[in-house]
Amino acid sequence: MSETNKTDDAVIPQQASPSSDREVLLKVEGLEKHFPIKKGILQRQVGAVKAVDGIDFEVRKGETLGVVGESGCGKSTMGRVITRLQDPTGGKVTFEGQDITHLSTAKMRPLRRDIQMIFQDPYGSLNPRHTIGSIVSAPFRLQGVEPEGGVKKEVQRLLELVGLSPEHYNRYPHEFSGGQRQRIGIARALALKPKLVVADEPVSALDVSIQAQVVNLMDDLQEELGLTYVIIAHDLSVVRHVSDRVAVMYLGKIVELADSTKLYESPMHPYTKALMSAVPVPDPKRRGQKSERILLRGDVPSPIAPPSGCRFHTRCWKATEICRTTEPPLLELRPGQRVACHHPENFADQAPQDTVLLTAAKEASELVGEAVLEESAEPAKPAAEATEAEPEPAAEPEVEAAEAEASAEPEPDSDAPAEDPESESDAPAEEPEAAAESPAEPSADSTVEAQKSQESTDK
Ligand SMILES: Nc1ncnc2c1ncn2[C@@H]1O[C@H](COP(=O)(O)OP(=O)(O)OP(=O)(O)O)[C@@H](O)[C@H]1O
Ligand code: SF4
Numbered sequence: 331m332s333e334t335n336k337t338d339d340a341v342i343p344q345q346a347s348p349s350s351d352r353e354v355l356l357k358v359e360g361l362e363k364h365f366p367i368k369k370g371i372l373q374r375q376v377g378a379v380k381a382v383d384g385i386d387f388e389v390r391k392g393e394t395l396g397v398v399g400e401s402g403c404g405k406s407t408m409g410r411v412i413t414r415l416q417d418p419t420g421g422k423v424t425f426e427g428q429d430i431t432h433l434s435t436a437k438m439r440p441l442r443r444d445i446q447m448i449f450q451d452p453y454g455s456l457n458p459r460h461t462i463g464s465i466v467s468a469p470f471r472l473q474g475v476e477p478e479g480g481v482k483k484e485v486q487r488l489l490e491l492v493g494l495s496p497e498h499y500n501r502y503p504h505e506f507s508g509g510q511r512q513r514i515g516i517a518r519a520l521a522l523k524p525k526l527v528v529a530d531e532p533v534s535a536l537d538v539s540i541q542a543q544v545v546n547l548m549d550d551l552q553e554e555l556g557l558t559y560v561i562i563a564h565d566l567s568v569v570r571h572v573s574d575r576v577a578v579m580y581l582g583k584i585v586e587l588a589d590s591t592k593l594y595e596s597p598m599h600p601y602t603k604a605l606m607s608a609v610p611v612p613d614p615k616r617r618g619q620k621s622e623r624i625l626l627r628g629d630v631p632s633p634i635a636p637p638s639g640c641r642f643h644t645r646c647w648k649a650t651e652i653c654r655t656t657e658p659p660l661l662e663l664r665p666g667q668r669v670a671c672h673h674p675e676n677f678a679d680q681a682p683q684d685t686v687l688l689t690a691a692k693e694a695s696e697l698v699g700e701a702v703l704e705e706s707a708e709p710a711k712p713a714a715e716a717t718e719a720e721p722e723p724a725a726e727p728e729v730e731a732a733e734a735e736a737s738a739e740p741e742p743d744s745d746a747p748a749e750d751p752e753s754e755s756d757a758p759a760e761e762p763e764a765a766a767e768s769p770a771e772p773s774a775d776s777t778v779e780a781q782k783s784q785e786s787t788d789k
């Protein structure tokens with residue numbers, strides 16, 4: 331998304347990757363966040379919602395890491411934990427070489443200047459009783475910082491920076507549109523010149539036209555201020571153009587982490603492929619052509635009792651026995667592309683001995699086969715997939731050039747307690763003790779249907 335900012339201290343040695351000239355700002359190792367489920371008068375713990383269940387990644391200075399995944403897969407929880415608005419239940423978070431995993435509120439206070447969060451809902455995240463001036467200046471008050479020239483002048487400068495007028499200082503949130511409110515939220519997040527900004531679905535509540543404006547604004551600010559971003563979205567199209575790398579999450583785990591061009595040109599995890607097929611590609615060459623969809627059927631299984639082995643096996647059309655029994659590790663199968671899959675796309679099979687598809691996969695492949703057969707009457711499509719030795723475990727559906735919906739019904743999100751944005755830059759959110767009592771049961775219906783659909787790409 332932007333040029334590297336190298337003004338700060340070097341910290342953690344680089345991992346090999348195309349963007350490996352950048353220093354690591356944030357490192358996350360084996361991160362877990364389990365929300366306890368308590369029942370009865372004694373409030374005994376009877377289980378846990380494994381919202382984030384062992385994830386590893388790093389964020390380099392000046393880069394934008396996009397994080398995508400279906401609703402309920404743990405993106406927001408991950409965002410809150412890495413900013414320490416919530417405490418992790420396991421793993422380690424290192425910021426600029428300092429282990430911040432268990433820092434107390436008091437010890438986190440100075441770091442709050444460097445780590446900021448932008449929230450999804452521009453309507454709910456601004457206190458309606460406070461003026462814009464008061465909202466944007468809150469971080470200065472909370473941190474006891476007196477900017478040069480005074481708070482008011484600095485707030486007005488920030489308002490201008492995000493494309494608002496200094497005259498807006500005395501107005502109230504209800505006088506602004508959604509896009510303008512999100513700009514106010516961005517101004518507040520930038521007030522203390524943070525090094526890392528975690529933006530949780532910063533544009534998903536906005537109209538599409540306004541989304542582009544806000545994303546472009548964030549992009550410009552990154553260049554201007556040397557920011558590092560983690561941008562959370564559940565739509566790949568939002569992070570597509572702004573991310574240097576993208577992490578794909580499924581049920582509390584990262585299943586693929588790759589440089590964004592690689593991810594888009596040649597996704598390796600079947601789930602990534604399904605998500606990708608939901609992103610319409612405005613390609614004039616494909617105008618009028620039929621294209622296929624990968625429809626993920628069934629709900630995302632419950633994070634209380636995630637499926638054994640690969641968590642995606644209940645919905646994956648390539649699943650074999652090993653997928654059911656053995657969790658695939660996140661391996662760097664290509665430089666800059668880490669994938670957790672026994673039978674990855676566009677790459678040599680990691681478990682070639684295991685070829686018998688699970689029942690769900692069989693059904694899915696039949697459906698896909700039919701779809702492809704029907705498709706054969708259509709003009710030939712480009713063979714988009716790479717050709718590295720690909721001993722697929724079974725009839726792998728040709729599902730490229732796809733437009734799809736991840737039709738899984740989202741897990742009802744018992745989301746975090748309402749956060750008070752006024753205090754966010756200062757105090758971590760309360761650790762939720764009483765967790766969701768009854769998130770949905772693991773889905774029994776877990777077949778994958780590949781469908782083709784008429785895609786008019788006149789966009
Ligand atoms: N405070 C909480 N107490 C109990 N369970 C929670 C809490 N916060 C989140 N969860 C659960 O953790 C899981 C992940 O939630 P999270 O909000 O992180 O998902 P998400 O990927 O951000 O979803 P969305 O795209 O809908 O925002 C969900 O099953 C949710 O119900
Ligand atoms: S092929 Fe197996 S390991 Fe890979 S995503 Fe499908 S179920 Fe998981």
Ligand SMILES: [Mg+2]
Nearest residue numbers: 405406407530
């Ligand atoms: Mg969320």
